[in-house]
Amino acid sequence: MAWGQNISEPCLLKTGIGCPAVSAGDEAEMGVMSTVSSGQHTRPMCYLLLLMILQLGLHTAEGVWPLPQTLISSTERFHLSPQAFYFGYGRQSAAQQGCSVLDAAFKRYFALIFPDYTSGRWNLFSDKNEKDGTLPFNVDKQFTVEVSVDHNDCDGYPNESSSERYNLSVFSGRASLKAVTVWGALRGLESFSQLVYQDDFGSYFVNKTDIKDFPRFQFRGILLDTSRHYLPVQAILKTLDAMAYSKFNVFHWHIVDDPSFPYQSRTFPDLSSKGAFHPMTHIYTQSDVRRVISHARMRGIRVLPEFDSPGHTKSWGKGQPDLLTPCYKGGIPSGTFGPINPALPSTYHFMATLFKEVSVVFPDSYIHLGGDEVDFSCWKSNPYVRAFMQKMGFGSDFTKLEAFYMENIVNITSALNKTSIVWQDVFDYHERIPKDTVLHIWKGTPASYYAELSRMTKAGMRVVLAAPWYINHISYGQDWHNYYTVQPLNFSGTEEQKKLVIGGEVCMWGEYVDATNLTPRLWPRASAAAERLWSDEKQTSNVDMAFPRLQDFRCKLVRRGIQAEPLYVGHCKQEYQGI
């Protein structure tokens, strides 16, 4: 890590800035932040060294965000020359040249690692320094990053059980990156790219480093809402780029909702031609959707579509007559409409047809069915719905009607071999849902979502936690602390229960967000959540320790062309080249 680069004596430190509280070399303590793994230094000496590091290097603190599970770094550094830098496949690797995901990643990461070189600013900075031979390294020494994966999953999609584990070792002249899958290799390439830094003369370096890394949670999502405001495809692609930099792996596409229906369905084209903000300019064509899915795949990101029903469907009604419930007032239809009408067989036929299309268009094994915030008042007002309730024996319990509807929808997706994910309301109203359904917590304070986590996991259900990461809510100051200090597993439950929490999600609801303000509102605040979801909580519990690292990572985002807003007073060396 570069914060040690000015110290001449080699010193192996575990990630995190700290000194050993226990005897060095204790393997059982490997997961604790404050352990020095090399055993070279006693505690007082380490403190002295730490002080030096802090004084000399803190301002330029580099590193990897989110923090790897294990990172051992030396002050020994190797010069990288863009002219003699290569990515390659290891001999034993199951994937070789021609692997779409990695071939493209090599090109992408070359440009990210050497921004001056690829932007044409190279001559201004470094060539001169290299050519006059004053610097004490061999200019043309080749450096190769050798990537090996166990499985050739180059043409597939990342899925819920894809391994993202990787090991990365940086030596003189080469780095070795080993992973089970190409998705893990992508994570390793991202880490490698973050290890490379430039000195004041523009020369590139990487320190001797050893990383063993894997995500804490399997599901690390970001929700974008393209119904309350339409987001141009370009804004979604850019968000996917930034997601990959923070190692997010699920793009939850809340694609339609009350205000607009921008998804252009092959089967029901009227849904968007009548339900979108504009039938030509504010839609996602099939080709747009393919482009998003492909861009995401190349970055190891799943695309999880949400077609939220039976509530949140006002825009659906414009293009699909008789789908929504007509509301009544004084015994006659009032002209307004409520949730999807659960009392008509045609509803289920429509939904089955729509989801059949959706299940083909979106390759992910999950489909999000919504199920949140259903307002019963319109159902209550409608005499045909009430008659259906009587017929079904639901009495006047509309939660039973909602449960009946959701059960039908879940059965439709099950028949399509998809895993359903639903908002917590469905569980709250109706505990009898298929065990393989994933529940999504969005409500409340820590006290209430901890209780919900306990209840759901006790019932054996898998859970994704979103409640603490409603990032569209803004407040003045460093509110990333709130996203960073979440303890997702701090609820009462057994170890088995905790394993059922498969991850978390950052939600950017669109009431006040469109392409004008999406990026600075999302980044780097979402990156705080990214570290919580990827890294070891014990090593990353302190916001003060995280601050300079996140500040540094934010500067990397800005340099990569992501308009990530500042955490606090200050500046980035390269601020506005990428923007």
Add this chain to the structure above:
Amino acid sequence: MAWGQNISEPCLLKTGIGCPAVSAGDEAEMGVMSTVSSGQHTRPMCYLLLLMILQLGLHTAEGVWPLPQTLISSTERFHLSPQAFYFGYGRQSAAQQGCSVLDAAFKRYFALIFPDYTSGRWNLFSDKNEKDGTLPFNVDKQFTVEVSVDHNDCDGYPNESSSERYNLSVFSGRASLKAVTVWGALRGLESFSQLVYQDDFGSYFVNKTDIKDFPRFQFRGILLDTSRHYLPVQAILKTLDAMAYSKFNVFHWHIVDDPSFPYQSRTFPDLSSKGAFHPMTHIYTQSDVRRVISHARMRGIRVLPEFDSPGHTKSWGKGQPDLLTPCYKGGIPSGTFGPINPALPSTYHFMATLFKEVSVVFPDSYIHLGGDEVDFSCWKSNPYVRAFMQKMGFGSDFTKLEAFYMENIVNITSALNKTSIVWQDVFDYHERIPKDTVLHIWKGTPASYYAELSRMTKAGMRVVLAAPWYINHISYGQDWHNYYTVQPLNFSGTEEQKKLVIGGEVCMWGEYVDATNLTPRLWPRASAAAERLWSDEKQTSNVDMAFPRLQDFRCKLVRRGIQAEPLYVGHCKQEYQGI
């Protein structure tokens, strides 16, 4: 106004949507929103008409933001063809071709009025419609906007007493824009540009309109803070563009502060070479400053520089030895520094030299001297400062020392023929300040700033109010309401006192803001304050009435390339062409 464009019967309405509570044509009621000026319609008929307008036209509500003092609009509309549209000078106008400000404004507004034409998208939309002759207007009919001003102030700068009054009348084939000064003409051109709209086929129209307009307050400012984060010149220029769209007329440039000193002084180059975040990339050269001032002048905007002292000067100390007060601890200097040292004659010599330069570089008649938040602890710790206090007879009252310092600085700027403006702290500590000093209120809740307004104006001082418009403070939701509903003159005081409130200022402090998030955080929230400062409060007191107008204005900003964030769910017809 376009919200009436679909109604065939001509109807003259005053601005604002409402119906007469009093007999029509009452000239004394001209300033009241709900008056119909033409007297053509009785109350019930007007309500009917209003309903039609609301139903037919609300979605495309057009108009002028901030609302003119008087706007009478007809549904009679005139087609504008970019090929036959001209700006020209009236025969009686004191300014004629060659007037730098207006010549440039004509070019600028042509592009703003005909965005499709100037962007090359014209053929796609309108030419075809025009060429096939199916539309019922004469394609090539010429339209000329004739501008006349009383004074030829083309080569000057706008100042505190510049008239911004203008009258604008739009007839068939021509518009007449009359103003006292070129600065008033600029405001009229902005209003005219906002009156032009496109139909669904892309053709341009303007309705028959009569506007008599002038600002409520003379001083309508925006503060940018370029010390906590450096803002590239381009970001400042873009802010000036957007300011002109909202008729702001003062750019308060809080150019230096504790964190950095980006102003490159001719006399003291070390101030920026040692005090800026970076001596080359994070500075404003003399040429940068000239560019900002010139860009602002062309838009009728004053540039008011602030060199805040004696506090907020940490960055000054890096390039100017012996300027800051050395703090003491245990009887010896601690190595840290406090505010500027008021006890040394060299301080005043330095400040006089610096302000001499500043007064030449910045042509505005105001200089902002700061004077806020002075921390006395360092002065208290310093034995030499304490000795100076004794010598001067200040006892242990450090507010007297601060007052002594500020008095000296105000005298320096007075000798340079500049008007001083200072933060309220200076008045709070020290009521004996020159009567022509302007006071700037930044603290507190309405209760406290109303009390301060009363006290200051009672003392005969002129005041600028900033406290309610600290727009860097963000919260979730439609917080523009807070900026819109301010009542700057709602304090207890005589009419004479109220006249001393010369205006207000929107402050964007830089702790959490740089070029990545400045624009969406500033716009359109600042535009809400702009209407409060320009328009008649009685006509613009209702946020619900303002909402569709502001939403529409925000879409205009977006189309003009200003990344103004959305107010709420929805979309703009042309959303992302300019961005």
